[in-house]
Amino acid sequence: MAKIHVTTTINGDPTEFLCDPADSMLDALRGPLGLTGAKEGCGTGDCGACSITVDGRLVCSCLMLAAEAEGHEIATIEGMAEGEKLHPLQQKFLELAALQCGICTPGVLVAAKSLLERNPDPSETEVRYWLAGNLCRCTGYDKIVRAVMETAAEMREAAR
CATH class of the missing domain: 1.10.150.120 ([2Fe-2S]-binding domain)
Incomplete structure (x- = not known):
């Protein structure tokens, strides 16, 4: 199966990654992107443990395809603190x-x-x-x- 190339911005940083067509955004975050803050609690969008924002809109990352991140601004828990200073x-x-x-x-x-x-x-x-x-x-x-x-x-x- 051919990989999809995705160009996006995550926590203010331009980011590129490859994903399978069926990968969720949660899969991409926790896998190739190494951002493990969002958790998989249910995998069905019912628990909110995987919440991120996409262009400022709250989204369950387990319900979003990773390929849908193309061209969008993603914010995760890892981007909440400013360096060592907590939000x-x-x-x-x-x-x-x-x-x-x-x-x-x-x-x-x-x-x-x-x-x-x-x-x-x-x-x-x-x-x-x-x-x-x-x-x-x-x-x-x-x-x-x-x-x-x-x-x-x-x-x-x-x-x-």
Whole structure:
């Protein structure tokens, strides 16, 4: 089977890779690209562990063909921190212990960042709705929601 050549941008870096026609974006990220932050939880788009953004739109990478990345801007959990400096969401998740096993955490963080980019002042209901596609079996959701809400407030204050 012939490989497909894909040219894209991942976490701000121009990237090229080869993939099989049936490879998911998750396969490409975790395989040839070596970006293992997105996790395969279900393989059916139900758990959100593999969440990435494509041109700013939240996507389950297990449901996207790798070839579809051609010409698009992809963001993964690996691009969230700036060097050694954690994104405010990552820092708040650590401070409030809003993570445990780590399977869901990358997808939750990518989804939460996507929410705050669209709505810097979400209500608790909006946060819970936005994160409904991310399943967590360890922490429950209260610490996660609190971390997102507190980060949003701190980011708004810093922007003033």
